Each structure stands twice: as C-alpha cells, then as structure tokens.
Amino acid sequence: MKRIVTFGEVMMRLSPPAYAKFSQATSLDLAYGGGEANVAISLAYMGMDAVHVTRFPDNLIGKSATQFLRHHWVDTSSILYGGDLMGKYFLEKGAVHRSSKVVYEREKSSFAQVEPAMFNWNTIFQDADWFHWTGITPAISVGAAECCKEAIQFARSKGIIVSADINSRKNLWNYGKKQQDVMPELIAGCDVVIAGSRDIREIFGFDVEGNKEEEFINAAIQLSEACEGVKKVFDKEREMLSASHNRIQGKVWNGKRFIKAKKLDVTHIVDRVGTGDAYAAGVIYGLLHYQKDEEALSFATAACALKHTVEGDANIIALEDVQELMHGNTSGKIKR
Template identity: 50%
Template sequence: MSKKIVTFGEIMLRLATPGYERFCQATHLNSTFGGGEANVAVSLANYGMDAQFVTRLPKNDIAEWCLSELHKYGVKTDNVVRGGDRVGIYFLETGAVARASKVVYDRAHSSIAEVTPGMINWEEVLKGADWFHWTGITPALSQGAADACLEAIKVANKLGVPVSCDLNYRKNLWKYGKTASEVMPALVEGCDVILGNEEDAEKVFGIKPEGFDVEHTGGEVNAAEFESVCTQMMAKFPRAKKVIITLRGSINANHNTWRGCLYSEGSLKVSKDYDITHIVDRVGGGDSFMGGLIYGLLTYTNDDQKALEFAVAASCLKHTIYGDFNLVTVPEVENLMKGDGSGRVSR
C-alpha cells in the first residue's frame, strides 16, 4: 500500500515567455501550472505515492483547468476547499548565460491568500497520513494562510504525522506587515525534517556558515562548510531529526553545479556533485529535491545517504524538464543514481 503524503499551499497559473524571450519581446505566453507544494505532490504521485494536495480555489473554469492538470499526474484533490475569487498567477522570463531569470507575481487576493483557520478540516485531511509537507511560501501569503498552516502542523504533531518544511524564503512575498523572522519560528518548531538552501537559513533565522559568502558561490560550494548551519538549526528547533541543505553553484543561468547535504544524529552526509551544463528549466528544482527526499526517506528507511542521493538525482533530472513539475519515474532517477547520465536513447 502506497504512503499517503499531504501537501498544503498555493498553486498558480504560470505564464512564461517562449524560449529565452524577454517580456517586452513576447507575442504570446506559454501556460502551465505550478507552486511549491503542488510540485512536490506531482513528484510523489509520479513515484507511485498517494499524493494529496490541499489548497483553496475559486469556483471557476481556471480552477477546474488547474485541478484537471493535477489529476492528469495522479494527484488527489478531494480536500481542496472552494471559495474566493481568483487563482494566483506568476509570469516567468527565462534567463540565459549572464542574464538571470525573472519572476513577476500576480497573486494578491488569491483564494488561498484569503484562507482562514477552520476552513480546512485538518483532523479529517491528515487521518491516516504518513507525511505532511509545507513550504515558507504559504505563510508568506497572508496572516490567514500562516495561521491555517500552523493549524495543520499542530494537528499533524498531535496525530504523530511526520512534518517537513522547505524554508523557501521569498522576499517579494512578505507584504502583509509581518516578516519571515517573526512568523516562521512557530511553524518550524513543529517540523521533523527541515530543508533549505544556502540563503534560507540566513535570511529567515540569521543562521549562516562561518566564513562563507552565500551571495557569491562562483560554482564552488563546499558542503562541509554547512555543517554549522545544520547544527545551529537543530539547536534552535530541537524537534528536527534531519536538516538538509541544497547547494547550488551558479556558474551562469544555464550552467549550475548541484548537490546536497543531510545532517542527522551528529553526522553529515554529502551527495554526489552534478554538473548541469544545459539547464532547460530550473524553476521547481528545490521542490523536485523535496519530493525525491520524502520518497527516499519513506522508501529507503534507515538509509539517509540513499534518500539524499535519490533527492539530488531527481532534482538534477528536473533541470532538463520544462515547467514546474518533475515528470520523472523512480527507475529513471535510480538509473542516474547508478551513474547513467549519458542521455542515450532508450529503445
């Protein structure tokens, strides 16, 4: 029987310029859907898990289109609540070489931003769940979304459901009068597994590796330097059993190095390092890592190294796929873990 994983957050309509066109050049935009927790749910559904995505959506045709996209990939949406007026949107301009990608949000007053505690019956949603996942994007949307997320975490803790979070700091989202530093600690306190990148821990909690400049990686990232980040996070949040850091070395917009490290029980595990030379789409890269990590931790029990390697390999493959969703299978990820990155035609 497959494991039941519940994720909670916002899914948006994604409108992207074709290829590497700038906004001012585009005569049309490509439409897909995406959002941190939905991306994780799609990954897990592809791996054969019972993935259930919870959000709030309006009753209109755009919301129905969104739900049909999730259903296409096997994600269950039975616990989506309906109400509000709009589905959030984000616009994407994909960068190239020295020009960075750009994201413009149009998500104010979306249905999920106007969620309040009590709208979602978390006791029912989390009954029989094996995992609950949220990201720092959700509490950034509004006080109501932060409160609903905290409500879910508390119910998960009460029911003994493991909780994971991706810190996912987005400075452009915290607009309702509270900072991430004020809101996030109460939510992260209830988490068993914490994921972040080299900037999240510093931007949200002021925790940083000693003697390392997170702004200028130059493509070289030494995982061992982040052990201090993990130990500081665990000291601050004693419930956490595992802290994971994703390490992206940005050589340019099309060429990154990618690896991860996992700290648990006083030991730091470091993954293989991938050299991703021709990125197709890096949006959703961290979510694909999280989806792979959850699958790995639930499948390769007591083998943190293998779970970490699965997460990094899955995310490496995501960089080759257009859109937010990581549309890969377990055998494809495991082949890359074994070293088959040749890209030869499978016949």
C-alpha cells in the same frame, strides 16, 4: 503506498514560448505550479499517494487548475473553492548569461484569503504518513500562516512526519508580520527541514561563521538545538556556470554527521523553475524508502538534476529514471 499531504498555493504560470523575452512575445504558454503542489506531482510520478490541499476560485480557471493536478495523478479531493482570483506569475526564461525573470500577481488571490476554519484536517490527514509545507505559504497572508500552523500541529498530534522547505524570501512578507515573528514556531513542529545557512541565519539570527561547509553545519546544529523536533537538515549546493549550465550537490546534517552527495553536472538546462521542489520530493521519497541517509541524499540530488531537463514547474520523471541517475547512469541514451 505512503500517503503524502502538501499544502500551499497553486498559481497560473504564463511565459513566452521557448526562450523569448516578453518584448518579443505575441502569445504566452499557460501551465500551473506552486512549491508544495510541485512536490505532490513529483511524488505521484514516483508512485506515491500524493494529496494537495489548496483553495481555487470557483470558476473555469479554478477547475482548470484542478484538472491539471488530476492529470498528474494528484488527489484533489481536499481542494476548496471560493474567491475570485487565481494567483499568477509571469516567467521569462533565461539562457546562457541572461538570467530568468519572474513577476508575481498573487495579492488577494483565492488562496491568500484562506482561514483555519475552512479546512477539516482530521479528514485531510486520514491515513497520512507525511505532511510537507514551504516557507512561501505563511508569507502569503495571516490566514495562510494560521492554516499552516494548524495543519502542522494536527499532523504532529497524529504522529505524522512533518517536513518544510523554509526558503527564506523576505520580499513576500507584506501583511505586517516578519518571517522572524512567524517561522520559528512553525519550524519547531518539523522533523525534517530543507534550508540553507542563509535561510536559517535570516530567520533565527544565528551566528554561523565559517566556510560554506562549516556555515551549513553550524546553522543546522543550532537549528536542531533551538527546535528539538528537527532531526535532519538538508540543503543543496548550486554552482552556476551560466543560466544554462549548473552543477548540483545535495548535503545533509543528520544530527550526527555531515554528508554530501556526488556532484551532478547539468549542462543544458531546459527549465530551472521547480528544481528545489524536485529536491524536496526526492528527500521525502528517499527518507521513506532508503535506510541510509547517503542513499536518500543521492536520490534527492538525482531528482533535482533531472528536473532541470523538464519543461514546466513539476518534475514529471518516473521513479526508475531517478534511480538510474542515482546509480550513475548519465548517458541519456535512447531507450527502445
């Protein structure tokens, strides 16, 4: 069993029941989620040994969040406790032509106050095969960025594969640093990157002109040249017919050629949040278990598509269900 370590903030998710607007709500459903933790949960459901590293407030809320991760088979032995506040986000789910809306409350959270000296990476990475982070973590605070850098450097020194979903989000960078100041050095420590041409262009300033396919290939090639350790660049295309109906297609530049997966039609979206994390988990599992990039990409695309059918942040879908969709079973018939 492969051991995967993820690092990042976990937030409390609060949303009106079903598809109600906030102005209609008299109660809020509570769950927990965060980009990297979602990846860990997805991989745990696929049978992997998944470890999530984070920091929670030392109170009932922090312990509740820990229980949530344990409930989904994630190793929580490396979680730290301290500070007073849990990061939160409020989600109003969209439907058909009405977009989903998100409001964050994460400033001064327990995780935002992390410092490198807090984490013993030698112990955390014991027997680890893979380390995954996202571009959200270094955007939260100076301390979070430094912790992420330290984790990447340690993982590289031990020969552990490093992946990142760099999802460029300019609005998160509010502590005096720009993503262009921080992200290139962190990405240079990666073997596998998940990013669109826009993400790469905004962080590195590359010229990636062309049609959609050419833009991605040009961006991926330039990224690989600028960061010699990066061997493969993944992304997915999302065709949005409405908030309830999307089409998903994974793609990768593997250093030699461009590959696209079969497009999957998601006609009745239950919850779109966390679908990118499900794709990232699929990429990690696929690269560890399949010899061909075509197979790994097909697996990741299927994992992403299935997450649209699951309520909550994480893709709590069994391995065999992903494999069935990967191999073309789209019937959704009852299993007895």
